[in-house]
Amino acid sequence: MAEGHETSAFPRYLWWNGKRTPWAEATTHVTVIGWSSVSAIFEGIMAYWNHDEQELFVFRLDAHLRRFLRSQKMVRMTQDYTAAQLTDAITDLLQANDAREDTYIMPLAFIGGGGGFRRLTATDPAPTDITITARPSSSHLLKREWKHACVSSWTRIPDNVMPPRIKNLSNYRNSQLASAEASINGYDTAILLNTAGKVAEGPGACLLMVRDGILYTPGVTDSILESITRESIITLARDLGIEVVERPVDRTELYIADEVFFCGTAAEITPIVSVDRYPVGDGEQGPITSRLEGAFHDIVRGKDRRYAHWVTPAAAAVGVPAD
Numbered sequence: 001m002a003e004g005h006e007t008s009a010f011p012r013y014l015w016w017n018g019k020r021t022p023w024a025e026a027t028t029h030v031t032v033i034g035w036s037s038v039s040a041i042f043e044g045i046m047a048y049w050n051h052d053e054q055e056l057f058v059f060r061l062d063a064h065l066r067r068f069l070r071s072q073k074m075v076r077m078t079q080d081y082t083a084a085q086l087t088d089a090i091t092d093l094l095q096a097n098d099a100r101e102d103t104y105i106m107p108l109a110f111i112g113g114g115g116g117f118r119r120l121t122a123t124d125p126a127p128t129d130i131t132i133t134a135r136p137s138s139s140h141l142l143k144r145e146w147k148h149a150c151v152s153s154w155t156r157i158p159d160n161v162m163p164p165r166i167k168n169l170s171n172y173r174n175s176q177l178a179s180a181e182a183s184i185n186g187y188d189t190a191i192l193l194n195t196a197g198k199v200a201e202g203p204g205a206c207l208l209m210v211r212d213g214i215l216y217t218p219g220v221t222d223s224i225l226e227s228i229t230r231e232s233i234i235t236l237a238r239d240l241g242i243e244v245v246e247r248p249v250d251r252t253e254l255y256i257a258d259e260v261f262f263c264g265t266a267a268e269i270t271p272i273v274s275v276d277r278y279p280v281g282d283g284e285q286g287p288i289t290s291r292l293e294g295a296f297h298d299i300v301r302g303k304d305r306r307y308a309h310w311v312t313p314a315a316a317a318v319g320v321p322a323d
């Protein structure tokens, strides 16, 4: 590794099994990695820098940690840290890294120990390793980054095979297959249908659609991740007086929709301007999408104090605590 590379490319610290750890010291044996990935569950959380207030706001931290603990529960992993402990860990990490820009926070829990596939048994609880990383990741909100989507030939994994409700690393093979196919065929992204042939979600985002002024989105039992952004957008839209209906969505509805967009922690709000080369609406970002995007932008940066309960100040401006 080139001299100085660590400091420019990586933050100073990550969090590993209860301790803030210098990035370069967080090493493990190579054989652990592949096996652990099979079992790994994780979260993706965005923190947004508010320049005027010189503050970093973590979006829906409570909801993300609740989902993290629920993912652990569903895979029968031991829950060694509470949401309060993980909140402290994340705040400490952001401060120690002097995070003063938009940041992607990733808590990851996996069955450690190495040695191949581990069977979870009642008598031999497997050791759980947890890491939390926080790395710069800039927002694309309000940047008018639109996408052309295809409906994938891959089917979204169903709950009784590989539950999308669990934020499991392994689930992303299904997403990667769809994304790669889309890209090779000249599209920016994919929309996956579920085993019932209804719209499920994107490779890393949920889908919302506008028809005649009403916002529709597949329900939480339609083979989707229970997205925190989706839930936030539903609440926000209703607060803005926009009717929202959660129901199965047909593929052909996408072809006649006025607006379609993805939402998610990394996707934020991503307008889809064509599906299978059918233009969505007039082929540009639509007015309801724009309204939601503007409002969402102000909320995540902590500018709209009506939603102050959705953002956790990470007190980044306080400075770097001692080791």
Ligand code: PMP
Residues within 6 Å of the ligand: 044, 175, 201, 202, 203, 204, 205, 206, 224, 225, 226, 227, 228, 229, 230, 263, 264, 265, 266
């Ligand atoms: N679906 C999938 C498959 C995802 O990976 C994500 C990103 N976490 C989402 C939906 C959006 O979820 P959230 O809004 O909680 O980030």
